[in-house]
Amino acid sequence: MPDSLPCFDDVLAAAARISPHAYVTPVLRSRSLDALASAQLHFKAEHLQRVGAFKFRGACNAVWALSEAEAHAGVVTHSSGNHGAALALAAQTRGISCHVVVPDGAVAAKLASIRRYGAIVHNCAANLTAREEKCLQVQHETGAVLVHPYTNARVIAGQGTAALELLNAVEALEVLVVPVGGGGLASGTAIATAALLPDCRVVLAEPEGAADTARSLAAGERLADFVPDTFCDGLRTAVGQPNFELLRRHAVEVLTVRDADTLQAMRLLWQTTKQLVEPSSAIALAAVLQNPARFAGRRVGVVLSGGNVDLDALPWSGA
């Protein structure tokens, strides 16, 4: 299954598999933000998920789907942050070892939580080739199973459980807005939404400085060769091939967002909801606020994907 495209049954299986370990996160409302957007906003609070991000869902599903024999030598991944911490904790819940290949320059807060959950950290240069080579090397040396941050089918299915919960908790949502980086959350959301509530549109929020998903969907082919320029540290990766394929099939929309608007939305979320969400989450609210014609009057689901902010590197520090 890890190499084929996941389907809705896989999302349902994931929900059952992760339920002893993952939280059913709350859905938050805000009078002020509803007024500002002239819409009903329902925020799925994945920053309150374990490890502070939706990533725990996919990692947990991947770890617990392994056979005893597969799980024996542990798991390995490369991740600039949340997926690494998520896999580390998921491995800990099963009592197996976890190796995380971390590129130089990763966010300090995220690196700290990878270590806190007991993973063995391997450093490498900050480019995809170096990460994949180091990962391969660890696989060969340890026998650990690779759990890719977003192309792994069980990871995608796991991420789809956030939308599953949101659509079950809130009736008749008309639009669901999620951020897109590698596309694990985006494609899992597309699968769950198409099956549960086909009339509900999935809208992806993508940084202008890393808008490969928007360009890829417009071109009809995956265009992964670009240099990201965004402070949304969770959204700098190119959309994965299976993720792109799923997003194309489900005809999702993409809205691109300027970092300045994301930053403003993040401050607004902090101030009005008192929820510490990271830039890669705030981008979804920014997409709503920047496109009033698209969302006004609607019942909108917004996935707040994570809350792992580096407090020593706030974008307005020293401003």
Add this chain to the structure above:
Amino acid sequence: MPDSLPCFDDVLAAAARISPHAYVTPVLRSRSLDALASAQLHFKAEHLQRVGAFKFRGACNAVWALSEAEAHAGVVTHSSGNHGAALALAAQTRGISCHVVVPDGAVAAKLASIRRYGAIVHNCAANLTAREEKCLQVQHETGAVLVHPYTNARVIAGQGTAALELLNAVEALEVLVVPVGGGGLASGTAIATAALLPDCRVVLAEPEGAADTARSLAAGERLADFVPDTFCDGLRTAVGQPNFELLRRHAVEVLTVRDADTLQAMRLLWQTTKQLVEPSSAIALAAVLQNPARFAGRRVGVVLSGGNVDLDALPWSGA
């Protein structure tokens, strides 16, 4: 009633009176913080209260307890922040006018929300005499009723409803920790706890640089003459006379906390719970973490009193 000491019946009356307007805030838990404190911590999330602070409870009780005739000319108060915003919103829920006397140098975020809720702002110099004189002047000119931030009996009774909810929501708490500034929350909590769960101890957390409550209780008389030196902007005021009297009667304990420990507790709360609480709230967790012998192994209630942080003046900015 506003000039006499409130009792538990007043807290119950306040709970009924504010229930159409105030939120019943959730009680939050954190595995990491429990592990760190070796205790069971139950956080009453008053930063999720309307206006982002427990202050809405007392203000709302005071506004809705007024007769039609009293309410007609509106209300007035002096406040460096949360109480001003709280009274403004409370007045708005009743459709009456609200005047707020604001000392120069008040936190920008708090000033902004006072204005957002439609209050008429009057500026004055940053000392108690100037505030009280300006307040008196507004009373004379408008006929508005003064609602003092912490000595007003209905305000005290209203603040007591947070502890009421917490003690009803969580069984068998052994200690309840709340911050103390003017003492509205502290004395309301003492009243509610003594009546509902007499074996539960009330512990106040007070900044070392504004430890007048600790000194006053030790001396057996109110010592209000001091110059505060703390970044807990909500806790710079001296404890009020009726508040002191109630705290003395209920034999509460006070723990003093260094700002450095409060700052560390605030970062910890932000990072682990993703809840944006202000320094004046984080001090309660700091008191717990700095006194392990006092709290280890216990079921501890902690009131997170507010979340109105000035994001442009974070204490570690530029550090």
